Amino acid sequence: MRKAVALLLVLVVGAGFYVVLANIPFGVDKADVANHYVRNGARETGAVNIVTAIVVAYRGFDTLGEVTVLFIAAVGVGAVLLPASRPAAEEKTEASLIVRTGSRVLFPFIILLGAYILVHGHLTPGGGFQGGAVIASGFLLLYLAWPGQGAARKAFSAVESLSGLAFVAVGILGIVYGVGFLGNFLPLGVRNELLSAGVIPIIYVAIGLKVGAELAGVVGHLMERP
């Protein structure tokens, strides 16, 4: 009975999709606001990656909201998983020799790759979110190789809070210098160089560290409590 009603609802929603999507042409130029961002983005913000310029400079306030939502989710995971009522009687089996040796060799390279993606966010595809996710994957590898000795939980919380504060502090510095919240107050520099595009690299480094520490903390919470 329940499956039949669900199937009927899915078919009705599918028909609605068909009626709407048949009128949207595929592969045709549609929006006008994108023209302004594409033509003037590289000149006004100094970043050659237009998606980075939109996420950090033109729509920076939405990124602040997204960082807040992620923070609330990470706090929620820590609050929901109460300590178990029974003591941790299961002993953790150790990972095999290949996993331990491999993770010892791979971990510095993964962190290096994540830092590279982070810092070059305004020049190549990449940026804060992708670099933070790669760094969190490196810490996940450490959790798998040495179960039972979690990485320092307090260090993750400290890095996460300090990065969030740095993001808001850069925004307030924009108000102090008179260009509005999250405005640009550093010189734009030469295009296609590492130290260019004003405050965009600084903001993206703060966001990347925050996202990386948060995701590593969430995975650590899920794995630790028995």
Add this chain to the structure above:
Amino acid sequence: MEQVANYMYYAGGGGLILIGLYMVLAKTNLVKIILGLSFLDTGIHVLLVAIGYVRGRTAPIFSEGIADTTAVVDPVPQALVLTAIVIGVGVLGLALALAIQVYRHYGTLDVAKMKGLKW
């Protein structure tokens, strides 16, 4: 053939949304319901990026050697989807933590057996 080539991305994204919707409504295992939620998210992202695609243009990055007047695809849906992916993984983490806690309390993950939800 022309019709298929024009609308197959919309069909892919829309199909993923419908499969996710069916899993949320009709399945009784809590982990399957959360998997359906993840499919809903991925389907919406594919649909959004497909709406912003323009034929014959390239990615919106002006590296060295690429002129400023090159035609690029629409970058606004890509910025929105980037934020949405990260929010999706945060929500998924919280949902899985709640599922673990529910299993500890009730001993089962079957939503049809959880009597405490009835009045």
Add this chain to the structure above:
Amino acid sequence: MIIIEAILILFMLVAAVATSLFRDLISAVVTCAAVSLLASLLFYLLDAPDVAMAEAAIGAGLTTAMFVVAVRKTKRHEE
């Protein structure tokens, strides 16, 4: 080119249907990772390299790890 894109979209939908039909939850989670990987390929073919990188790192890496940890702490088979 159209043939390759059509095959990838078809694989993605078939993997999504397979996820809902598996009874062993670990198999369902692995097929969910396959859907994320194919979606990341589609993002690359739609000229969106930033989104493709984010989906590959987050969808096929961290989401799968969280699901496997959650299934390990609860039941493995759906009744």
